[in-house]
Amino acid sequence: MYDVTEHETTSDLLTPPFATKVAILLRDDLAAWQRMNVTAFLATGIAAANPELVGESYRDADGGTYLRLLGMPVLVFEGGARDLANARNRAVSRGLRPAIYTEEMFKTGYDAANRAATADVPGEELNLVGIAVHGPKNGVDKILKGAHLHP
Template identity: 55%
Template sequence: MRFDTKIAVLLRDDLLTWQRLNVTAFLVSGLGTVVPEVVGEPYEDAGDVRYLPMFRQPVLIFAGGKELLTAAHSRAIGRGLPVAVFTSDLFTTGHDADNRAAVRAVPTEALDLVGMAVYGPRNAVDKVMKGAVMHP
């Protein structure tokens, strides 16, 4: 099935494996609360055990260098797309309030981005991710 929209995560290509997984989980965690139509119905197995709903479409994971991440962030903001960011400072914080404070303390153009997630019309997200490669 081809969707008219796209969920994409862009990770800096110098992250350790555990960092890539952690950053991806954090980045996509808020999307369903802001864009509820991306979340499908709850799951249920044959034993009537219910499970949480998940995204109704694939999440595409890309990788790129620091400069590419900065450019993609600017393109996403410029297009008014919903964006989540993860900065290098968040690896040293211990909880949500500290995370928000760390991002708040840095001007937009000076954020040391290690990852971002974006959602929007397929063509717009493709333009944001221009130059990124699919994560290996």
Template identity: 55%
Template structure:
């Protein structure tokens, strides 16, 4: 584990640089509402598989409690269908935690049907429109090769 001086975590005045990265890769032909929907669904899975990405609960000056959120930024990228398929393969080969969103999920309306739609297609044939992953910065950067930051 890296110490607090290197990451800045726990040092009030030091800039925070995380040794890990949370990233979402979206297909570049999605409508705006689809991009938002896909991103929200994808990131919801990361905290369950990797609880260390979740920070402490929030509270305002009046003591009103709020839910904890990710402890670090979520970077959003975009790429072609081919870029997404390649990133999926690289995330699998590196055994990184990942969430997927396929085009079929736009036609479902609940978790049970979502899972059935993904389960019905082999990993190499998924029509991916989004992928979220988390892991060491350099590994996530390699997964995202060919993608560009979302505008």
């Protein structure tokens, strides 16, 4: 697993040029609402696993405050089912723990049911519709080989 503390400080992480990359890969046959839903869920997985990637709270000129966001760009890609399976396999083989979303999760209505939908399925057999990774730029690029930026 990529360990930030071994490489740079939090302030370095959120200041360009970025040494790491956050990328989300979506299956190319999803409906628009599914793409947005999966992207949102996967981004929360990256933020939860990497709190050092979350910047400071936002503030407006009137003194209003707003929630913290990921402090670096999130690139969204798309590809076929095979691209997602390959990306999962490459991430795991590189020691990166991805966030995943499977087709079965569209049929559930809550977090525990989502986890149950994947619990009995071997990783190689997951019916992935989305995957998110964070890691060194070149490693993430290799993980996403075959996918292209979402239009």
